[in-house]
Amino acid sequence: MNSKLKRSVSAAAASVLAAVSMTAAVPAATVNAADTSFPYTIEGEDMEGAELWEKIYENELPGYSGKGFAYLTGGELSFTVTVPEDGMYTVSARAAQILNEEGRFQTMAVNGSEFSKTIPYTKEWKDFEFGVVRLNKGENTISFLNKYGYMAIDSVTVKVAEPHDYSKATDVCVDPKATAETQALMKYLKSVYGKHVIAGQQEIYGGGHKNNYEWENEYIQDLTGKLPAIRALDFMNYNPLYGWDDNTTERAIAWVKEKNGIISASWHINVPIDFEGYELGDEVDWQKCTYKNYQASNSTFNTANVLKEGTKERAYFDEAMKMLAEQLKRLQDENVPIIFRPLHEAQGNDGLYGDGTAWFWWGDRGPEVYKGLWKLLYTTLTEKYELHNIIWEFNSYDYETSPLWYPGDEYVDIVAYDKYNVEYNRGDGKTSGPNLLAIPAKFDYLFNLTNGKKMVSMSENDTIPAVDNMIVEDAYWLYVCPWYDGGEDGGTAFLSEKYQDLDEFKKFYQSDLAITLDELPEDLYKGGSATPAPATTAPATKPAETKPAVTTATAVSSTTAPADGDIRYGDANLDKDVTLADALLILQYVANSKKYPIEPQGIINADCFNSGDGVTAKDALSIQRLDAKVISSLPEKA
Template sequence: MKNWLKKASALLLAISLLFGMVTVPANAETALFTIEGENAQLSSDLQVATSIYGTPKPGYTGSGFVWMQNSGTITFTVTVPATGMYAISTRYMQELSTDGRMQNLTINGVNKGSFMLPYATAWSTFNFGFQKLNQGTNTIQLKAGWGFAYFDSFTVDYADLDPLVVQPVLTDAQSTSETQLLMNYLTQVYGNHIISGQQEIYGGGNDGNSELEFDWIHNLTGKYPAIRGFDFMNYNPLYGWEDGTTNRMIDWVNNRGGIATASWHITVPKNFTAYQLGQAVDWKDATYKPTDTNFNTANAVVPGTKEYQYVQLAIGDLAEQLQILQNNGVPVLFRPFHEAEGNGGLNGEGAWFWWAKAGAEVYKQLWDMLYTELTETYGLHNLIWTYNSYVYSTSPAWYPGNDKVDMVGYDKYNTVYNRYDGLSGVPNEDAITSTFYQLVDLTNGTKLVAMTENDTVPSLQNLTEEKSGWLYFLPWYGEHLMSSAFNFPATLTTLYQSDYVITLDELPNLKVNNPTQNASITPKSASFDKKTANQSDITVTMTLNGNTLSGIKNGSTSLVSGTDYTVSGTTVNIKKSYLTAQALGTTNLTFDFSAGIDPLLAVSIVDTTVNLPGALTVSGTAGNAQTTLTWTASTSATSYKIERAAGSGAYTALASSLTGLTYTDTTAVNGTVYNYRVVASNSAGSTTSNVVTLTPAGTTTSTGSFKIQMYSGNTTASSNTIAPRIKIVNTGTSTLDLSKVKLRYYYTIDANKPQAFWYDWASAGSSNLTGAFVAMTTPKTGADTYFEIGFTNASGSLAPGASSEIQLRIARTDWTNYTQTGDYSFSPTGSSYVDWTKMSGYANNTLQWGIEP
């Protein structure tokens, strides 16, 4: 029911937003705008071609295509009828690199980011996502990043946005009534409003004043946020103390009528090797950073290990607090193991927290373990499970799965870092709509998407014009909220006082004992077989409790009374003619009653007329840090899943819903014995292939006696200076003689000009370091040159666990620019040290760390 949405004017707002938003017109047969590449404004270094090096490239439209090499811009203008979101795409070919070629998109002078054009030897379409265009004329420009691609045409069309209809089905079928009621409300709000939120400081900060940010908001806007962010970090086996978090959560929900969300900055001992289970550890000797501990995350999911036992202790402490909340009827938007992927990557190379140190597969096992322990072992059913995602190409590999995630969150910090508009010192009020819809696509629109942390809150204008349907926002505490460098007070006031934003005073009664009597249905789940002989109507009995049935919906589509279903008294028959037309899988039907909570009927649609998939065989080859599988086609199969086991371990899924007959595993670790199998599936079931055993081998990361951490001090794409900040850490058990060590930073020189280097600062002393530019005999993608750092005898040695830092600058002697984008060792994001395998390190000329390009 939508009668508990914000206020009467909300309906008018929703209508005005709907008609003010650009959507696909009915019966649109052609795109809004298409331009041939040769008709755009081309910079002088581009040319129109019909062949490349004498080889024709047939299939282009118009008189030819634009050949972009390593520089140049393609510019055109488009006039649109209204401000809103539009889809921008190009018809292209890119034959140079299987790793992709990066290009930059600018709209009306504002950089919209870099996009990797996939390898394509035939004319293909690449989408730049949904972008905001202003009513009237807009200028769109594509600029070469790594270049080397052919562009046939460009298209701008109305955005076909997801309808943002999510069913209120929680992954935990035993969820408490308060938790289900909250989920029902959230799905009603989603796409129509944004809920205001604010993170509180934890651990007794603000001199013990946990209300500081909340009173500041109220004094500014006259309103309080509806959602309050908490953290369970102080309930831990090491230094934990009672900071009142649980009691504040009960007060916020039960006495103040708010919604609670919580993260879990659970720490581990820095020296886990010496730690004894149950031992008290000072907070200064605990950490959640992967680079500050020798805790082995991979062991955390292996029963019997000390790491596993420690995590179980931590889960026990957490469960004790969650049980108190459950006993007090408090549901929680629970966000554990957040921001896992960090700076990106599959193997934990970009991790900011220990729980992601071992990579995506172990992370998902850790999530599964926590979910199972809390719901099954501890019987906790007051949680709405919220997963923190990113939008890197590797991000889908970290997703724990629809069966253990209720909501997807994104943490927006782009006012100081990661902004594309070239501004600084002012709030970034962008609604990051393209990011939002990428996260919607992560689950095919089946999960809620929220801004679970942020610095600057997007402006009301950007949120509504772009239909950026974030469920809620939640600024971090302190300056992230209260400094005008992060949030303009006027913007916050406009948001909090608008009809689009829901504040604390506008929340409905989310307690089960609300005065409205809910209707109910029996059963709540059913199955339907499409096999003709087995088809039958589904009969549902209603307990009305004074309500009336208004209709039945499948998502946003209403079923037709008398055709799709019939009603006789309190009995409803869902007709087999309607069910036969539904796709295989689960169809959720919402019974819309005149008041109260609308119950859901989950119908499992199967078809037993389909034969099981036939037998299949699999073979494979092992390479350097990867394996490739090839299998025979299985009769009747509609998709394939790849499963992998390390040695005699359990099988876990690597990829699913594959339709081809080959797969490359790029997450394999050299020297590890893997067992692979392929599972063929259709609606009738699955068939498993024979097992193939593969062991990849080659030159990959070896932690050896040390590791390299790095971030780029200058992250500008085009710059006259390359400025890596480097740290070498002795991970061995004996002293490391630095004079035996060499470090290499890889990049493309871009122009054959003299270069110079400077050590601005070094722990070992700048004068005790050597440096050399080396041209690679065989250039690789992103690297034709490396700079080699050496140490003299005077540089000394590193004790076990010690580190040494280097601040380096590289420049051409004429100070012309390098293009850093795409350089192998370059890190475009991040401002603090992370383990960096794209630099290599050697001891006695033997590779100890990193992956050579």
């Protein structure tokens, strides 16, 4: 089934699931599991822990619904909602905030996982979305926490989230002169986006892990029997200060030419800490250099001056771009395209006002200077140095101010997010260990940042999200890419059990969701399709656990079917094919079996999840999983 039809069926399925849910609000703060339809709205004053307010002291807030509103000042305000199956929902509050003119941070919790948002100063009731959240089958508790508080809540609405329309993303490079290989890679990325997640891995720069640049890949291959499709590099060592050739470029060329892989790269470009005392052309010990912001490193480098011709900062940056261009030109001469992620994480710490709180120097003077740097780099590399082998990847966050940092659609091919939520901002209710969330709210934010026009990747991460989470939460990151080993935790760091659930890691690499090196098309750089190619990599250190071959929808059958062949698992509509149309029919049947009947044989066929327990929405999910190639045959067991 084509992706457009797949999305339309998914949207219809979401509507049916909503209809299967509940109908009437019942006593204080609980939605009954009877038949209430979404969107569901609860008045603020009806939430658990709420008191009825009609004004905030002397401040009138006219236009509220119901009897009044709730005011978040003391304990938490909460309500319970029951849903029939796991799924994605949006939660929004009709709210006002009259305490802080600069805005006030507010936190919502869903089953213990927290979502935060800055609510601006407003005397008028306005709707504020707190994000796309996952609700689990059964009861779910949604709470507004009094961490900062003083938010007036007129009502809260829960509605079924619209599935992402991945087809909106462009497959055309922003560089109109992109090389044939670069454009072919861009088209391939788009062909798998929303269907698969490409496996990537960052290598350590400088000297590799114990002088072995292949350590991470060898570790992954030994664990999973597979190699990542994307090798992520860093061009930081090619710089005007202490630059040395660590053969990054050679490894990039070999990964593409010899392995048929994909490369991406960042650029931790350094500046001298004592820039005032620095003379252009001087060698500087790496310990006296920095890529941190001026405040954190005591650097005298003024980022804003890079945009001014004739300054020493501009002259330095020109030399840095020249050295970078030399390496990218070597790639271009070998017909090697690159996903390039320069000037990354600029908004770290939300350094909006240029106050030095940003993580890196390129973000320490705020968004306007940063966008100027991005455009200067883009123009210099594409026009002055005539480099057209670059897919431009922009790092973003999901702050209220993030749109101010976006360089513009004409300068960006891919929008990326760097996920680190093991130590901080976990959101899963745990305090340690791997964090398997697919962070769908952040994916949704980045998707909406460009109205879906740009593919969204996870360019760095600690834990790779669980396969099931990425599917159920509709967060199909273009690729994932754990950071390098770093020599911690016995040498494994971000590949260690502190950060990775090794069973889930292995499950991802061996799932049909993931695309690994052996599954890239052989003609990848000649416009190859998304169909995985035969394995071409060296044998694994230990035998690989090979994925089962994916059967087509028409060939799906059960290995446990009777000899007479009467059961064709999944074929609910008896058209001798298993498609998402069957999934939709099952969902309609579950919602209203009288209106949407299924033939007796279709009932038998439809019972394809835990066969024997009757027809449920989980049977439809199994068919969707089959269509997405997450599983290879039916029936599916729990």
